[in-house]
Amino acid sequence: MARLTLTDDDLRVRKWLANELQKLDCSLHVDQMGNMFARQAGQLRSTAPMIAIGSHLDTQPRGGRYDGILGVMAGLEILRTMKEHGYKTQFDVGLVNWTKYILPAFIASSGLELIVLTKFSEEGARFPKSMCSSGVWAGAIRIQDAWNLRDIHDPSVTLRSELERLGCLGNVECSSNANTGFPLAAHFELHIEQGPILQETGRSLGVVQGAQGYRWLKFTVHGRDAHTGTTPFGSRKDPLLSAARMIAASKDIAEIHGALASTGVLAIPPDSSTNTIASEVTFTLDIRHPHDSVVHTVQDECLKTFSQIALQDGKGVTFDWTMDTDSPAVKFDKDCVNAVRVAAEKLVGPDQWMDMTSGAGHDSVYTSKRCPTAMIFVPCRDGVSHHPEEFCRPQDCALGTQTLLEAVVEYDKFMAGKCSVN
Amino acid sequence: MARLTLTDDDLRVRKWLANELQKLDCSLHVDQMGNMFARQAGQLRSTAPMIAIGSHLDTQPRGGRYDGILGVMAGLEILRTMKEHGYKTQFDVGLVNWTKYILPAFIASSGLELIVLTKFSEEGARFPKSMCSSGVWAGAIRIQDAWNLRDIHDPSVTLRSELERLGCLGNVECSSNANTGFPLAAHFELHIEQGPILQETGRSLGVVQGAQGYRWLKFTVHGRDAHTGTTPFGSRKDPLLSAARMIAASKDIAEIHGALASTGVLAIPPDSSTNTIASEVTFTLDIRHPHDSVVHTVQDECLKTFSQIALQDGKGVTFDWTMDTDSPAVKFDKDCVNAVRVAAEKLVGPDQWMDMTSGAGHDSVYTSKRCPTAMIFVPCRDGVSHHPEEFCRPQDCALGTQTLLEAVVEYDKFMAGKCSVN
Structure with missing residues (x-):
């Protein structure tokens, strides 16, 4: 899969996703970095921020079909399943498609700084800096710095001009600010492991504790x-x-x-x-x-x-x-992690899941700065990612999605419980 | 010094050298690789091959003023000194200016093969292969292969066409063949060490036993x-x-x-x-x-x-x-080496000279395949060569030249002794 962010290909999948989400009666919101937020109403009709499932649909210039994509597709499938079964969470839930791979591969951020990995500009990236839109959302990256990034092949094109050209420059502020942005109650992300540990230990699920x-x-x-x-x-x-x-x-x-x-x-x-x-x-x-x-x-x-x-x-x-x-190391929220653990334990028993620490960068590392966050890893063949050979078995995709569904349901109950106690 | 071989600069120094040699009543012969052979008659008026002092006047693209140049200048000074003092060797002696640096730096030859060091073509070399004209002379390299080398900046220019343009394509066959080429009775070469051993051990002279x-x-x-x-x-x-x-x-x-x-x-x-x-x-x-x-x-x-x-x-x-x-390792001729040792011992005593093995390639490595050969090393500052900072103190240049002179005289006597015994 080669679906570079903010290209015509990317626009096609965004339109497809928006259409699928409309069928599910979701309200769709796009922020000023092109991040897409779909919101499905819960039973409580609460105005509190939604519990989000998020990842990204864009890829490396020569990437695979699972990194990021699995997380968004799982979220869509979960929203579909809930609607098909007439199941309603207490709080609103929803899906986020982050604008991620403005630069391909190994996006790295250090605290509040953008990391410039100029070498990637030789590899087909469109813009000469590495950043994440989830980083803007989390306040770690200034939106003006992101917008000013220029296409390495055509310096007259900026990230902002591409957002405008494609109709992806939304009117919601790209932030977690409760009044002006799109805050989240929690963020859950299903992702391929991008390493060999699950495969080598014969486990099906990783309950991610945080990032190294x-x-x-x-x-x-x-x-x-x-x-x-x-x-x-x-x-x-x-x-x-x-x-x-x-x-x-x-x-x-x-x-x-x-x-x-x-x-x-x-x-x-x-x-x-x-x-x-x-x-x-x-x-x-x-x-x-x-x-x-x-x-x-x-x-x-x-x-x-x-x-x-x-x-x-x-x-x-x-x-x-x-x-x-x-x-610095990132530690995910203990209640979110617990929701994943409960789901994993229920689905595969004690021997088939393990605690893990993420070695790669993810949107969840940024969201964890602004809302309770957790991740689920599923095995990928030989630990290969960012490569056409990237592969996750269908049964692992399904099991990861089921775990994600049950973790969200678990966390929704946990939130509702907290409210009723309060 | 940047005097690339077979350029207009190289031609200028060749003309100057020819003129100086003419003043010394030398006969001058140029072979088909542009190697210059000057011959000064000895007392015996023998038709036997001359005892040669040889090295090269061309340099690396960004070289120094001693590598090669010292050996030719020393030979010229020795011929001058002999003439000024009315001293005549028994056999003919002479000077060779080898066309060496067709490629700069670290010219390497392996037995009968040319070593292709394509990277040098990026560094300003004129022709895309590494070779030595002394290699052609010694029969280790075919002249046609050498002539066919093309200028990397202008492929219409070959080594042969440059030899012709500059008038350096002589009529003597480039070989040691006694009938058709220019055979040598012996070859002595004075050279800077290109390493730090003499400086670090405080010695003035290296008596070179051969090449690693x-x-x-x-x-x-x-x-x-x-x-x-x-x-x-x-x-x-x-x-x-x-x-x-x-x-x-x-x-x-x-x-x-x-x-x-x-x-x-x-x-x-x-x-x-x-x-x-x-x-x-x-x-x-x-x-x-x-x-x-x-x-x-x-x-x-x-x-x-x-x-x-x-x-x-x-x-x-x-x-x-x-x-x-x-x-493979090269071992120089024991009688030639002995002539150098005798000269060194006489000039500086037992503590100031040492046996050495050459670590770099020299024309003498090729001549040793066809005639008795020896080399003399003198210290160069910090072992630096092939660099503008290359430096050999005037007193070291003089001492090396004196040693070279006395070694040639010693070897001439040795040859004469052998003849009278026979």
């Missing part, structure tokens, strides 16, 4: 270029050798702490050659753990060990580093 | 791209982590054997990112030692260790490798 904290560091190791044939080991300042030892050490350190440390990018000067020691090496280090304190410990130990490694070979190297992203 | 053997291997490590946040260590096939361990291990293995193992190039797919495990990593391994058997042992141990490393982390990786270059 992570830090992205970038290291530059400085050495001196020298001829490999004429320069003895003792005379060298070899930054690639030192970087290799650092990368190996970071994995070993992270493993001791049950954390992750990964190097995805390593770059040497373009004029490098087989018989020349590189002058400089740059590499990234991505450290993750569900607890921020462990992320910090791994970072500290890596820095200490790297300093020792820098002196280990030849005449030694120097290095400096920057922190490009600092994304 | 070396092999250039290229490894491709195959893993699987995966999300750094959602993929536990145990589920990964991380080729960059494995490559890092391999690079570190290769250095440790080489060190045990007193050899060199160096990685100059490491490449990952261009769509790599901070939060994605790379799918594949390529890296080079350059193994060197004066004895071929040690090069082979280091290679064997690296391959064995790499196979273990490939299984070490997560679900493991696979790798394959190719040998891009196999350049």
Whole structure:
């Protein structure tokens, strides 16, 4: 699936979705970032914010058919099922289609900042910055910054001009503000795991507790270029050798702490050659753990060990580093998570579900800043996502959807109970 | 100095050199690769091949003022000195200016093959293959292959057409054939060390015993791209982590054997990112030692260790490798080397010279295939070469030149002695 956000393809699926939602007597609201909110009335006819099921229908330039799409389709199916069975929740419930993949893949946000991943602009993204409309909704990203993003292929096109052209620039403020925006009582999201854990442990459902904290560091190791044939080991300042030892050490350190440390990018000067020691090496280090304190410990130990490694070979190297992203861990709402757990336990019993922590970014990470949030993971084949081979078995899609339905019903009852107690 | 071979700049220095040599009553011969041979008659008026002093006047695109140039200027100064002092060797002596840097930097030849280093074509080289005219002279490279090289900026220009345009296409066959080419009785070359050993050990002269053997291997490590946040260590096939361990291990293995193992190039797919495990990593391994058997042992141990490393982390990786270059060690002629040793011992005493092995490629490596050969190294600042900062102190240039002079005189006497014995 290649359905880039705010393209004609995206518009077609938005129109289809709006039409399906109308058949279900939902009221439809579009905000100023094109986020679609469908609302189905509950028995109480309460004006309180709705309990939302949300995800996104847009995809990576070369994505799969499940990432995001499963979550929205599940929400639609749940609203249909409720209508078909004449079942009405106490509070209003509804569906959100977030405008997500303004940039493809690995959208990362750090607190209140946009993370610029310029490299993605080479991969077919339309706009040169990474952001989420759920981030604008949550107040983490300024709408003007989002609107001003320009199409990398045609700088005369901005995100706002595309929203206008497609008729997706709604009149609702993109925020959770109770008076001017579209606040939510809760946000539930069903998503493929995007990792191999459920498949490898033979589980059907993941009850997501929150999102890992992570830090992205970038290291530059400085050495001196020298001829490999004429320069003895003792005379060298070899930054690639030192970087290799650092990368190996970071994995070993992270493993001791049950954390992750990964190097995805390593770059040497373009004029490098087989018989020349590189002058400089740059590499990234991505450290993750569900607890921020462990992320910090791994970072500290890596820095200490790297300093020792820098002196280990030849005449030694120097290095400096920057922190490009600092994304603290997110903990989802305990009552929302509990609603998912109750549903999972009921549907598959104690051995078939497990607690998990999300390793990837999701709209739910943003919504959790403004409303009680939880997520459900279902297995995907070999953990592959953002790829045409992405696959989730039909029975897993169905089981995830059923869990989502029952979690929403559970949470609706929980809210109603709280009200009656109050 | 940027004096690319067979350019108008190169022609200017060639004309200057020819003029200086004419003043010394030398006969000048140019072969079909533009190599210049100047011959000064000895006392014996022998028709035997001359004892040659040779190196090159052309440079890297961004080179220094010593690499090659020192060797030719020293030879010219020696011929001048002999003439000024009315000194005549027994046999004819002379000077060779080899057409060397058809490609800049690190010209590498492997036995009878041309080594294609396509990356150099990005760095300002004129012709897209690496070769030496001394290689054609030695029969290691076919002249037709050399002539057919095309200028990377203008494919209508070939090496042969440039030789013709500049008037550098001589009528002597480029070979050591006694009847049709320009054979040499011996070849002596003075060169900056291009490494830090003399400077670091406080020596003035290196008596070069030959050239290291070396092999250039290229490894491709195959893993699987995966999300750094959602993929536990145990589920990964991380080729960059494995490559890092391999690079570190290769250095440790080489060190045990007193050899060199160096990685100059490491490449990952261009769509790599901070939060994605790379799918594949390529890296080079350059193994060197004066004895071929040690090069082979280091290679064997690296391959064995790499196979273990490939299984070490997560679900493991696979790798394959190719040998891009196999350049056996070269041992210079013992009588030529002895002539240099005698001269060095006489000029600086036993503590100021040392035996060395050349780590870089030189015209002398080719001439040694066809005639007795030896080299003299002088220190260069910090071992830097192929760089504008390349520097050799005037007193070191002078001492090297004096050593070269006395080695040639010594070898001339040795040859004369051999004749009288016969």
